[in-house]
Amino acid sequence: MLLHIKEVLTSEELGEAREILADAPWGDGRITAGSQSAQAKNNEQLREDCEQTRALQQLLLRGLERHQVFFSAALPKQISPPLFNRYGGAANSFGNHVDSAVRFLRDGSGRVRTDISCTLFLAEPGEYDGGELVIEDTFGTQRVKLAAGDMVLYPGTSVHRVLPVTRGYRLASYFWIQSMVRSDEQRRLLFEMDNHLRHLRSQYGETDSGVIGLTSTYHNLLRMWLDI
Amino acid sequence: MPREAAILPFGALMLAASVSSWAQTPAAPVQGGTLGTITVTEQAEAQSKDKVQTKKTSIGKGTQEIRDIPQSINVITEKLIDDVKLDTLKDALHYSAGITFAATENGTDQDIRLRGFPIASTGDLMIDGMRDPSQYDRDTFNLDRIEVLRGSASMLFGRGSTGGVVNQVSKRPMLADQTDVVGTIGSGGYFRTTADFNVRTGETSALRINAMYNKADNGGANIDKYGIAPSYSWGLGTADEFTVGLFHLKNNNVPMSAVRYVNGSLAPVKPGNFYGTSADFVDGEANYVHGAWKHTFANGGELRTQLRSGVFERAQWSTAVGACGALPTAAGTCPAGTRAVTSLDPSTFLTRSSLTPRKDRYKATYAQSDYSLAFDALGMKHELLTGIDASKEEAVRFQNNGSTLGIRPPTRVGTPDDGTGLVGTGLSPQWRNSSNYDAKAYGLYVQDLVQVASHWKVLGGIRYDNFKGDFEQLNYRTGAVSNTPLSVTSTHLSNSPWSYRGGVLYQPSDTQSYHLSYGTSFNTSADTYQYVTPQNANTPPEKSRNLELGAKLDWLGGALSTRGAIFRTEKYNERTTDADFAGSAYTLSGKRHTAGVELDVVGRLGPQWEIYASYTWVPVAKIDQAGSAAAAQASIGQRVGLTPKQSGAVWVSYQATPKLRVALGAHGATENRPLTGNTGAASATARVPGYVVADAMLEYKFTPDVYVQLNVNNLSNKAYGDQLYPGFAILGTKRQVLGTVGVRF
Numbered sequence: 025m026l027l028h029i030k031e032v033l034t035s036e037e038l039g040e041a042r043e044i045l046a047d048a049p050w051g052d053g054r055i056t057a058g059s060q061s062a063q064a065k066n067n068e069q070l071r072e073d074c075e076q077t078r079a080l081q082q083l084l085l086r087g088l089e090r091h092q093v094f095f096s097a098a099l100p101k102q103i104s105p106p107l108f109n110r111y112g113g114a115a116n117s118f119g120n121h122v123d124s125a126v127r128f129l130r131d132g133s134g135r136v137r138t139d140i141s142c143t144l145f146l147a148e149p150g151e152y153d154g155g156e157l158v159i160e161d162t163f164g165t166q167r168v169k170l171a172a173g174d175m176v177l178y179p180g181t182s183v184h185r186v187l188p189v190t191r192g193y194r195l196a197s198y199f200w201i202q203s204m205v206r207s208d209e210q211r212r213l214l215f216e217m218d219n220h221l222r223h224l225r226s227q228y229g230e231t232d233s234g235v236i237g238l239t240s241t242y243h244n245l246l247r248m249w250l251d252i
Numbered sequence: 253m254p255r256e257a258a259i260l261p262f263g264a265l266m267l268a269a270s271v272s273s274w275a276q277t278p279a280a281p282v283q284g285g286t287l288g289t290i291t292v293t294e295q296a297e298a299q300s301k302d303k304v305q306t307k308k309t310s311i312g313k314g315t316q317e318i319r320d321i322p323q324s325i326n327v328i329t330e331k332l333i334d335d336v337k338l339d340t341l342k343d344a345l346h347y348s349a350g351i352t353f354a355a356t357e358n359g360t361d362q363d364i365r366l367r368g369f370p371i372a373s374t375g376d377l378m379i380d381g382m383r384d385p386s387q388y389d390r391d392t393f394n395l396d397r398i399e400v401l402r403g404s405a406s407m408l409f410g411r412g413s414t415g416g417v418v419n420q421v422s423k424r425p426m427l428a429d430q431t432d433v434v435g436t437i438g439s440g441g442y443f444r445t446t447a448d449f450n451v452r453t454g455e456t457s458a459l460r461i462n463a464m465y466n467k468a469d470n471g472g473a474n475i476d477k478y479g480i481a482p483s484y485s486w487g488l489g490t491a492d493e494f495t496v497g498l499f500h501l502k503n504n505n506v507p508m509s510a511v512r513y514v515n516g517s518l519a520p521v522k523p524g525n526f527y528g529t530s531a532d533f534v535d536g537e538a539n540y541v542h543g544a545w546k547h548t549f550a551n552g553g554e555l556r557t558q559l560r561s562g563v564f565e566r567a568q569w570s571t572a573v574g575a576c577g578a579l580p581t582a583a584g585t586c587p588a589g590t591r592a593v594t595s596l597d598p599s600t601f602l603t604r605s606s607l608t609p610r611k612d613r614y615k616a617t618y619a620q621s622d623y624s625l626a627f628d629a630l631g632m633k634h635e636l637l638t639g640i641d642a643s644k645e646e647a648v649r650f651q652n653n654g655s656t657l658g659i660r661p662p663t664r665v666g667t668p669d670d671g672t673g674l675v676g677t678g679l680s681p682q683w684r685n686s687s688n689y690d691a692k693a694y695g696l697y698v699q700d701l702v703q704v705a706s707h708w709k710v711l712g713g714i715r716y717d718n719f720k721g722d723f724e725q726l727n728y729r730t731g732a733v734s735n736t737p738l739s740v741t742s743t744h745l746s747n748s749p750w751s752y753r754g755g756v757l758y759q760p761s762d763t764q765s766y767h768l769s770y771g772t773s774f775n776t777s778a779d780t781y782q783y784v785t786p787q788n789a790n791t792p793p794e795k796s797r798n799l800e801l802g803a804k805l806d807w808l809g810g811a812l813s814t815r816g817a818i819f820r821t822e823k824y825n826e827r828t829t830d831a832d833f834a835g836s837a838y839t840l841s842g843k844r845h846t847a848g849v850e851l852d853v854v855g856r857l858g859p860q861w862e863i864y865a866s867y868t869w870v871p872v873a874k875i876d877q878a879g880s881a882a883a884a885q886a887s888i889g890q891r892v893g894l895t896p897k898q899s900g901a902v903w904v905s906y907q908a909t910p911k912l913r914v915a916l917g918a919h920g921a922t923e924n925r926p927l928t929g930n931t932g933a934a935s936a937t938a939r940v941p942g943y944v945v946a947d948a949m950l951e952y953k954f955t956p957d958v959y960v961q962l963n964v965n966n967l968s969n970k971a972y973g974d975q976l977y978p979g980f981a982i983l984g985t986k987r988q989v990l991g992t993v994g995v996r997f
Contacts, residue, residue, distance in 0.1 A: 035859035035860075036859070036907060036910075039859075039907065039909075039910035040910050040911075040953075040956055042910065043909075043910035043911060079955060079956065082956075083956060091264075092260050092261055092263075092264035093261070093264075095261065095263045095264035096261035096262070096263030096264050097263070099263055214263070215263070218261040218262050218263050219261065221261075221262065222259050222260075222261055225259050226259050228628070229552075229626050229627065229628055229633060230551070230552035230626065231551045231552055231626070231627050231628070232628065239262065242262055243262070
C-alpha cells in the first residue's frame, strides 16, 4: 500500500523545521547505509546525535501523534527515530535500493523491523527540480513528490530510489515503522475497513447494529493479525 | 450526530493515547490501548495553548460542537490568555465584547454586565459548568479557556443567566510529560511566575499541578497573591475516567482607589494614580476540592458526574476620592458650601472617603450528573442530554460592628501613593455578623437535538428547578458598638420554576450552521447578592427570555470561524429595584429589553496570520416598565446603564519569521454610563467617554520550547473608566511593560 498522508506538520511547524535545518550540521549520507546501498547513496544527512536532530524528531513525532489517518494506516508498534536528509548540489541522488530489514537503534535500546518506510517532505516541490521518490512494487512504479509537510507511506519491501536533484535542495525526513500488523495486505484491508466504518458511523451512529457488528469484525480481524 | 470529520478511525482511537513516550525513548513499544471507545471528547482541550480558535465547548454540559449550540458563544483560549497576559478573569473578559464592569459600593467587586444584564459574581460565573459562588479576584493560572455563552440559559444552569454565563474551564491532566514554567517581570514592580507540570504516571493516569505567584506594587495598588491547583486523573482513554483535585488561591491586595466624577465625566487624573491609603485592602481566599467521573457505555452513551465543595472568603475596605475646591476639614471632608471643582491641577485637594467595609464567607457544595446519548428512533437521529444537579450554598456576611473607623486624611492630585495611613482610632474594621444565607437547590433537565431532515436539526429542552432558601438579617441598635444583635429577622424562600429552550438549526454543509433559538431564564430573589427580605421572599422569580437568529460559518478549510447573531433579550417581569442595589422592592412590574448584534472572527487568515475578534453592537437597551416610585417612573424609556452601544476587542498576530511573532490588539467601548440610583437606568449626570486601549506583543522562540515575550499593554497610556458606579469610577490599568521568559520541557 502506498499512501499519501497530508499535513503531518502544520505550516508553523514546517517553518520551525526549516529554520532548524538551515543551520544544521549536514554530513555524508553513507554513514547510515548498509554496504550495498552505500554504493548507490549520494546525499547528505543530519547527524543522529545532534541537538537539531533531536528537536526535529520531537517536532515530527508530535505531528505523527496527532495524525489519525497515519495511525489507522500504519497501526504502529514501534517507530525508528526519524532521520533527515538533503539532496542537491553534488550530493543529489540515491539509486535503487531496498531498506535493511532491521534498524538497530543507536542507543542500543531496541530494534525496529522495517515493515513500512516513510518519507516526509520538508521542501516544497517548487523549490527543487527532480528528486522524485520512485517506488517499485506490486502496485507498479510510482513517482512521488509531495507538498512540504506531507508524507508517503510505502512497504519496506519495495525497491526505491531518489532521482537526481538538478536545481535547489530537496529536504526530507525518513524513518521506518514496525507495525502491529506485519502484512502489508492485511494492513491495507484494515485501513480501508476503518475508513468505510468511519463513514457508516457518521451516517448511522455508533449504536446502529450493523455498525456495531462491523466494528467487532474490525477488532476481531485485528486480534487475529496482531503481532504485539 | 457527529460529522464524519469528527469521528476518529478505530486505529487512531486505539493508539492515540499511548504514544507520547516515543519522543523520549523511540524504541519503547506502543502498549495497551482500549477497544471500542467511540466518542471524541477531549480534542478541543489539547488545542487551547496553541490556538485562539476552538470548535468545541463544554459550556452546554458535556462536550459539544459550537456549531450545534444555537446561541452566541465566545471562547478565550489559553493562547490568547498567554499572548495578551490576561492574568485575571476580569482582564480576560476585556477581550470579550459586550462585557462591562460595575464598581459597586466597595469599588472592587467583580460585578460583570453582559447584554445589559448582570453576570452576577455570585450567580452566573461557573467553574467547569458549576457555579463559582463568591466574589474574589479570580486568576487565570489554572484556566484552559474561558467560555462566554450569551443569552438566557436557565435550562442548562438553573437560576441566573439572563445576559449569559461565563464558564471557567480548568486545566486537567493529560497523558503526556510536559512542564511549562513562565516568569514575567514588568513595570510597577510586577513579578509573576506560573508553573504548569503535567506528569504521566501510568498507562492511563497523569498528575497535573498548576501554581502561580504574583507580586506588584503598582504605585500603591499592590498585588500579592499565590495559588496552587493539583489534580490527578486515572482511567484516561478508558471507559471510566476519574479526576480529583484541589484548588487554593490567596490574595492580599490593595485595590485601586475609586475617583468621583468631575463635571459629570471621568475625573482627569493620570491612569495608575493611587490615592488610597495604607489601610486599604482586599483579601480573599478560595479553597475547594473537586472530583469528576466520566463513564462511557458500550452504546456510546456518556455519564459525567462532578462534585465540587469549597470555602471562599473575602474582606475588603477601600477608598473613594473626590476633588475639593478648598482645604478639607479635620474630618477629611470637603467644607460645606465649597463650589464644585470643574478642573483639576496637581494642587487640587482630594478628599478620601471610606467605602463600606465588607467581609463574607461562602461555603458551597455542588454535584451534578449529566448523561448524553446519540441514538436513532422513529427514523431520526437524536442527541439526548439529560441530567440532575444539586447544590447547597451558605453565606455569612459581616459588617463593621459600629466601632469608630479612622479618618482618611486628604491628599492632592499631584501626590498619588503618598503612603498615608489612617488618622485616629479604628485602623481596621471590627467585624460582626450581619446576615446569613442558607439554600438548597436541585434541578432536573432533559434536552434533545433531533435531526429531522438532512441539514435540519431541532432542539428542545426543559428544566425543573426547586429552590429553598433561609435567610437571617441580624439587627443591631443604631449607633451602638455591639456584636450582639437586638433581633434576627428570618425569611424563607421557596421556588419551583420551569425553564425552556428551543431552537432550529439549519446546517447545509460542514462549514455552515444557521440557528433560530428561544430560551428562558429566571432569577430568584436570592440571586445576586443573595439578600432575602420578608418582602421579596414572597416575590416569585424574575423571568427573562432570549430570541436569537445567528450563523456560524467556517472558512479557509475550517481554519477561520465566523459567528454572528442578532438577539433580543428581555426581562419581562423584573423586580422593580435593580438586583445590585439592596432595596425593599416586592413587585414584578418591571420590564426591560436589549437588542443587538454580536460578531466573532477567530482563527487563521493564512499560515502566518492569526486573528481573534469580538464585537457587539447594542443599539437598544431600554427600560420598558418600572415600579410606581417617582424615580422608577422617570426611568421608563431610558437606556439601561452600563451598556455602551458598541464594544469590541481584536487581537491579530503575525509570524514574521519562524522564530519571531508580533501581535497587536485593542479593546474598547463607546460612551458608557453608570446606573442611576436603584432603577438600573443609565445615569443622566455621569458618563465616561468611549475609549480604545491598544496592546502589543513581540515573541521570540529560540527553540520550539524556549521563548521570550515582550508585552506593552495600554500602549498610549489611555485613561479610561473601567468600572463604573453612580458616584465614581475606577480607571483602567495604566501602561504596563512586561518581559517574559517561558520554557517548556
